[in-house]
Amino acid sequence: MMKVLVQEQDFNIAAEIADIVSKRTDIGGIVTFTGLVRDFHGSNKIQKMTLEHFPGMAEKQLEAICKTAQERWPLLGGTVIHRYGPLNPGDQIVLVITLSAHREAAFDAASFIMDWLKTDAPFWKKEETLSGTHWVSAKDADTLKAEKWQK
Amino acid sequence: MDLLYFAHVRENIGCSSEQISLPDNISDVSGLINHLRAKGINYQSAFENEDIIRVAVNQLYVNFDHVISEKDEIAFFPPMTGG
Numbered sequence: 001m002m003k004v005l006v007q008e009q010d011f012n013i014a015a016e017i018a019d020i021v022s023k024r025t026d027i028g029g030i031v032t033f034t035g036l037v038r039d040f041h042g043s044n045k046i047q048k049m050t051l052e053h054f055p056g057m058a059e060k061q062l063e064a065i066c067k068t069a070q071e072r073w074p075l076l077g078g079t080v081i082h083r084y085g086p087l088n089p090g091d092q093i094v095l096v097i098t099l100s101a102h103r104e105a106a107f108d109a110a111s112f113i114m115d116w117l118k119t120d121a122p123f124w125k126k127e128e129t130l131s132g133t134h135w136v137s138a139k140d141a142d143t144l145k146a147e148k149w150q151k
Numbered sequence: 152m153d154l155l156y157f158a159h160v161r162e163n164i165g166c167s168s169e170q171i172s173l174p175d176n177i178s179d180v181s182g183l184i185n186h187l188r189a190k191g192i193n194y195q196s197a198f199e200n201e202d203i204i205r206v207a208v209n210q211l212y213v214n215f216d217h218v219i220s221e222k223d224e225i226a227f228f229p230p231m232t233g234g
Binding site: 035051052053054056057060082093094114117118119120121122123124125126135136137138 | 155157158159161203207210212226228229230231232233234
């Protein structure tokens with residue numbers, strides 16, 4: 001089972017790892033990925049960002065992506081946390097933790113979850129720059145990254 | 152039926168949700184979009200470019216030819232940009 005949380009508040013990576021590892025001794029590797037708010041987009045300086053989401057469906061989609069990852073790799077657990085609301089450059093946006101007996105499964109599953117989350121989880125970024133605010137447009141490159149996992 | 156709008160679709164239309172009754176002659180998502188366009192310029196601009204419109208019926212992604220009914224919850228939004 002993987003833990004999925006969609007929340008406004010920040011998260012603590014060490015506490016999240018401790019929460020799922022607990023006293024287990026069968027875990028050989030932990031992979032974590034943390035996404036942060038960058039202060040630039042191309043040549044634009046980002047002042048602030050707001051993440052909008054579809055409550056209910058966001059959790060459902062993240063759970064579905066985690067389920068697929070668990071069917072594909074021998075994971076011993078994991079966590080996905082995605083934040084929403086107003087964020088500043090440097091803030092944490094997303095956390096993926098994967099646990100497995102051997103590192104390959106943990107690395108590949110974390111990468112798979114991130115690639116699918118980008119294109120399949122209903123979240124939308126709005127950036128505030130000196131010249132105004134705009135919705136971030138989806139990148140074709142992200143769709144291709146997600147599709148490369150299809151066998 | 153319940154309609155939900157997110158991101159630029161929500162901003163263009165000017166509300167995040169509304170309830171409408173599904174006209175008898177409309178059977179799919181595509182028909183609903185055309186029906187909404189007739190409601191005003193704000194809907195026309197929200198649905199101007201169908202390439203950047205995604206649809207979820209009862210929280211599942213569907214195509215524009217998906218058959219809809221009065222009891223569905225239909226959400227319109229742009230391609231996702233989370234992560």
